[in-house]
Amino acid sequence: MKKRKRSKKIPEVRKIYRILESSFGDLGWWPGETAFEVVVGAILTQNTAWSNVEKAIEALKKNGLLNIAAIKKERPSRLARIIRPSGYHRMKAARLKYVCRFLSKECGGKLARLKKQETGALRKKLLEVNGIGPETADSILLYALEKPVFVVDAYTKRIFSRHGLICENASYDEVQSFVSERFDKDVRALNQFHALLVEVGKRFCKKKRGLCGECPLGVLLER
DNA sequence: CACCAGGCAAGTA
DNA sequence: TACTTGCATGGT
Secondary structure, eight states, rough: OOOSSSSSSHHHHHHHHHHHHHOOOOOOOOOSSSSSHHHHHHHHHTTOOOHHHHHHHHHHTTTTSSSSHHHHHSSHHHHHHHGGGGSSSHHHHHHHHHHHHHHHHHHHTTTHHTTTOOOOHHHHHHSSSSOHHHHHHHEEEEEEETOEEEEEEEEHHHHHHTTTTSSSOHHHHHHHHHHTTOOOHHHHHHHHHHHHHHHHHHHHSSSSSOOOOOOOOOOOOOO
């Protein structure tokens, strides 16, 4: 009696990925011309629509502030005013400064050098920075530093719990482990997967009501 | 008008 | 450990 019981079965997680991939195709996620721009976006998009983040990043560019040295030097109130469209602007201005200080200290502002660090150790350091929580840390690791990490967000939790794969009050780390153990450690696929989950979540898995007949996953019931 | 967005930190019990 | 609250703008 071997314990091979479900060896042929495709794990639900991969199945979800395939369905989403075939419905939405390649989303080419996280627009950003440089790794640093991705880091900035990761901070600015906290609990904020990406369309608002774009305005803030454009404003930073226009003012020559999309680099570490300039952000460190800029007056907090002016930095906040420039990123205002992204919401929580006073807080995020401070967070940008914390991140820049960290980057200077950790790698002299050279993100290519940061990439060489071991993922687990780096994640721990990122989490020590005020303003960087688990999702922001993982977004930076995956999208800016190209580390094979699965990023969990509110949609991910909602989708997996409504499909009965995790319990709805699972912690960040629990959700991440669940998926990581059932999915490829591949940067491109992980990038796509998070993007796909957000995309399908935006369309069919809102907070209050979830139903939409057109959802490719088909199972996003009303609660 | 209500509700939401690619969260996090700090405070309280 | 497990809640609660403040942070803020722009879109539907």
